[in-house]
Amino acid sequence: MNTTKKNSSATQEPVASSDVLVIGAGIIGLAHAAIAHQAGLSVTVIERDHRAVGASIRNFGHACITAQHGELYDIAQAGRRHWLNFADKAGFWALESGALVVAATEIELQLLREFSAVRPSGQITVLDAEQVRAKLGRETTNGIRGGAFLADDLRVDPRTTVGTLAGWLDQQDSAAVHFNTAALGFDEGTQRRARVTTSRGAYEADQVFICVGHDVDYFFPEIAAEHKITRCSLQMTSAAAPESTTIVPAVLTATSMLRYEAFTVLPSASALRRQVEAARPDLLEIGANVMFTQRPDGTLLLGDSHAYALTQAPFLTESVSDTLLEAAAKVLDVETIHPIERWQGIYASSDVAPLLIRNITDAITLVSVTSGIGMTLSFGLAESNINAVLPAMTTNSPAR
Numbered sequence: 001m002n003t004t005k006k007n008s009s010a011t012q013e014p015v016a017s018s019d020v021l022v023i024g025a026g027i028i029g030l031a032h033a034a035i036a037h038q039a040g041l042s043v044t045v046i047e048r049d050h051r052a053v054g055a056s057i058r059n060f061g062h063a064c065i066t067a068q069h070g071e072l073y074d075i076a077q078a079g080r081r082h083w084l085n086f087a088d089k090a091g092f093w094a095l096e097s098g099a100l101v102v103a104a105t106e107i108e109l110q111l112l113r114e115f116s117a118v119r120p121s122g123q124i125t126v127l128d129a130e131q132v133r134a135k136l137g138r139e140t141t142n143g144i145r146g147g148a149f150l151a152d153d154l155r156v157d158p159r160t161t162v163g164t165l166a167g168w169l170d171q172q173d174s175a176a177v178h179f180n181t182a183a184l185g186f187d188e189g190t191q192r193r194a195r196v197t198t199s200r201g202a203y204e205a206d207q208v209f210i211c212v213g214h215d216v217d218y219f220f221p222e223i224a225a226e227h228k229i230t231r232c233s234l235q236m237t238s239a240a241a242p243e244s245t246t247i248v249p250a251v252l253t254a255t256s257m258l259r260y261e262a263f264t265v266l267p268s269a270s271a272l273r274r275q276v277e278a279a280r281p282d283l284l285e286i287g288a289n290v291m292f293t294q295r296p297d298g299t300l301l302l303g304d305s306h307a308y309a310l311t312q313a314p315f316l317t318e319s320v321s322d323t324l325l326e327a328a329a330k331v332l333d334v335e336t337i338h339p340i341e342r343w344q345g346i347y348a349s350s351d352v353a354p355l356l357i358r359n360i361t362d363a364i365t366l367v368s369v370t371s372g373i374g375m376t377l378s379f380g381l382a383e384s385n386i387n388a389v390l391p392a393m394t395t396n397s398p399a400r
């Protein structure tokens with residue numbers, strides 16, 4: 001099942017033909033391609049840019065597994081082993097870092113105790129202030145009351161992960177990644193194979209996965225409207241870690257507990273909301289999730305704010321960055337954090353459902369994570385979507 005590459009011609013011969021064609025080389029597209037390749041299918045990925053620069057390189061690189069709830073938790077846990085496996089195979093950095101939730105008040109600590117009580121033993125360890133300090137690698141714990149360690153979470157380096165994974169895939173037999181190739185349209189094609197028109201000619205495949213992140217409306221405006229997909233814009237900052245501190249886990253705070261469903265279903269969640277509303281309305285106003293992770297070079301990735309619009313203005317607001325940095329500085333017990341870079345990230349968001357998986361035809365599936373946890377869900381989601389099409393593909397393959 002080799003990926004075949006032919007010359008484009010006036011007779012509309014496809015440029016490339018494979019079992020699976022993936023549109024978009026962000027983490028969702030690449031996870032589908034990697035799992036399809038692992039299942040023995042030939043796979044082609046096309047990406048409109050010369051390298052992927054979407055949400056997947058702009059985030060924290062945090063596989064936030066433990067804080068998911070219900071079906072999303074199952075998907076996140078299913079993807080965990082694939083993250084580690086493909087990090088090993090493709091050679092990208094991944095760490096079984098866990099996550100640290102820092103509690104500054106008794107209500108926050110109570111919520112963490114409730115969380116620990118409903119999860120399997122050993123998954124969540126409630127910590128005292130001293131233990132939090134040790135995990136943070138900081139000597140002072142000004143304002144820290146305690147916290148919890150979430151053992152299952154992983155971290156990758158968002159700046160390099162998708163590039164490394166794409167490069168590795170492209171080197172594999174029967175896999176190819178074509179950059180600077182934009183999908184323009186989709187149809188049934190011939191012999192029930194899907195045909196995709198691109199800026200470099202037509203591609204054919206038995207199964208096409210459209211993984212274009214927040215740009216679903218560019219191709220399917222009705223589906224995007226029906227699923228109420230909007231664009232969520234986040235402000236992010238990088239900075240040197242104070243005193244070159246090494247901070248292994250992803251670090252979450254009270255505002256994180258207001259966002260992730262595993263926390264919001266707990267008894268003390270409404271008390272926590274009231275507490276933050278009273279103490280830090282400015283954080284709620286900007287939709288803050290005060291958290292940070294550390295890249296392998298020691299740089300901290302700090303964020304983030306949330307603002308929603310169908311089309312996002314590209315401008316970053318200085319006061320939003322200041323508010324986020326001041327809150328992170330408090331956790332680290334430093335006067336100020338000196339930014340190195342600031343950037344905007346955008347992801348697809350929907351109040352209707354956290355995921356969009358839609359069969360456009362029998363051979364074309366649209367996939368978008370509409371809840372800002374695409375890194376966390378990517379491989380588990382890909383496993384489930386590839387498993388869903390495998391039986392039909394195994395039946396089809398010998399006929400070609």
Ligand SMILES: Cc1cc2nc3c(=O)[nH]c(=O)nc-3n(C[C@H](O)[C@H](O)[C@H](O)COP(=O)(O)OP(=O)(O)OC[C@H]3O[C@@H](n4cnc5c(N)ncnc54)[C@H](O)[C@@H]3O)c2cc1C
Binds near residue numbers: 025046054374377
């Ligand atoms: C600041 C920020 C922080 C985040 N933090 C986390 C986190 O810590 N953990 C977590 O789980 N999630 C996090 N997320 C969410 C996560 O980053 C996204 O859910 C995920 O990256 C989405 O992946 P994707 O592949 O769908 O989208 P993208 O990474 O945006 O990739 C889509 C790709 O499709 C390509 N494309 C679009 N149209 C076409 C076309 N016509 N033809 C060819 N290619 C096309 C684009 O160029 C792009 O490369 C964060 C998001 C942001 C913005």
